[in-house]
Amino acid sequence: MPLRKNLFAIALVLPMLAGGAAIADGAGDPTAVKSTDGEYFDKDGNPTYKIQADGTVDWYTYSGYRRYHSECHVCHGPDGEGSTYAPALKNSLKQLSYSDFLGIVAGGRKAVNTAQESVMPAFGTNPNVMCYINDIYVYLRARANEAVGRVRPEKREPKPEEYTKAEDACLGEKR
């Protein structure tokens, strides 16, 4: 996705030009501009978070918090903060685009050097990850932009009806 890559380069440069303290986001401006069935999207159509003034988070961000702390945190540490051997994803998402993120989660990644071998597994066949990939993405995107803190979001929007249907279909079993 060269287009996204260009966007990412521009996004990195712009804050410097502006001299401001804007936070980098590998997918560009995270502001939610539209919503479908409780899921929010930015101007480029990438999934994003929506945090209301009173701290209420959208369902996907909340769900992403839960799924992250089940599937990802055993390597990447609590709250996207990283561990002794796996990177802090709240920082990674300052550079990765949405499609980069999807590609790495589904296909895995290896980083081998003289000191250590880091291997991220391919989660492409894991429904506990892939059925919730947008949830995890928007949670980490919110962490990268410091829109949510290190603790469990206290208030959240209700679970959308459409979400439950899609979840059941994706997991392939009835609750």
Place this chain on the structure above:
Amino acid sequence: MRKFLTGTMLSTAAVIAAGSAYANDELIKLSQDAKQWVMPTGNYANTRHSALKQITTDNVGKLQAAWTFSTGVLRGHEGAPLVIGDMMYLHGPFPNPVYALNLKDENKIVWKYEPKQDPNVIPVMCCDTVNRGLSYADGKIFLSQADTTLVALDAKTGNVVWSVKNGDPGKGETSTGAPMVMKDKVLVGISGGEFGVRGSVTAYNMKTGQRVWRGYSMGPDSDTLIDPAKTTNLGKPVGPNSGTNTWQGEQWKIGGGTTWGWYSYDPDLNLMYYGSGNPSTWNPKQRPGDNRWSMTIFARDVDTGQARWVYQMTPHDEWDYDGINEMILADQQIGGQTRKTLVHFDRNGLGYTLDRTNGELLVADKYDPKVNWTTGVDMNKSSANYGRPAVVPQYSTEHNGEDVNSKNICPAALGSKDEQPAAFSPDTGLFYVPTNHVCMDYEPFRVRYTAGQPYVGATLSMYPPQGETNMGNFIAWDAKTGKIAWSNKEQFSVWSGALSTAGGVVFYGTLEGYLKAVDAKTGKELYKFKTPSGIIGNVMTYEQGGKQYIAVLSGVGGWAGIGLAAGLTDPTAGLGAVGGYAGLRNYTSLGGQLTVFVLPN
């Protein structure tokens, strides 16, 4: 004060009783020589007590670093090296290098072995690529690699004598534990409780690598090697199909109960002891029933693998209180008579004392006063709930259900203590226990099983008990009465195995990287030294050229490196609270190094 049989007396009695035809005489004899450290647990009883006493409470303050050695690997370093004669054998995490060092010749590398392993095993190791060490017997060094290959190396040359595959990393089966040699067998376990692996212990012939027996934690009696009429649970035969009849459907096939802890052995009784891990998944709603025999203390006949007795500590686990911690064998005076006891500090926060001949429950008490998920174990032998912990509904994730966040459960999933082994001093009669002082919120939810993929089913967050800031304690425990004798606060969980010595000094490491020495009687800190990285290894001792050495591996990582790297947060502090408690990354960084200490000339 000498109310207790010393470790030496125990071993001597064992040698006499066991007879030369079956026992591994070489290993028993070697383990009686305090100058060497011949098995990962120090001795079969797992006391981690050494009779060496050159280093004492009076002079330990003068201890100095004598020499250091880098493993060349930068991940979590658990376990401790072996010392056989003049040679030291040192292991590392993935890719699992093994070094043979000549202690008599400038610690020169005599040989190095590094297996070729598929790096795809790395991400199926739940909590870092740790390895807990090597075993020695019959002129061979035994290594259980991350990819479950058990390999026998010629101790003189490092050449492979035989190798055998114990499991399938493609299904999430990996190896982190140290193999143990008992008689003519090498015993190995399996890791992967978070990948739906069904745990087992397997015995291989020491000379050939041929499989002799395998006992699963759950499944049909033919798999668990349980005899329905002879295997007992709290004194009663378990009856048929005990490994399947507390499971719904075929969940037992992916039932967990892995076996990655330390193994102990009583040559006199010919029994080996270990604990099985958490049932899988972490979502209790997906596996109704007691889930036997996960979370269980097993006593197995070493020759046949047959289970003599079992005791399930945490029926139907709801918190990931993985029961794999070591079983320490010590003979103690209880109720006016000497009992052959087994002492176990479980993840669930209870310190258990059992009669190791028959599995009778003698003591079960909290070794961290903050433990709140249970009000205690029913000790009434005539009660229907005899031996069961009473669960507090408020902290029951089963009771509260899926998609509900149960708060302030103590201990956290990493337990009041994890694999980091405790030590027992026959001189003081006390157990020295490295502990975690951490609580958690735990929310279970539904997950689907895919072979080789994580199968967790709960989300959790961890923090110190309310109103406290120390995440660990190093305690002395009286297992006869179930009481804490003394307790030292530690800023971080203590994730290092303890060493007790006849010099009256107890050693342990901290996650910041300190090696600490304390007075065995009082807990008073006598010495500390900051090593290059956080310590999750076990302290050991040996003698060479008339001098006593203390050695420990540094190399932060393991589960502690995951949870504590960034520091824990206080959930009550509300949105935006960052780094409410100290982060380990402010104190230490990755490493992989052995530091060896000695008194100055």
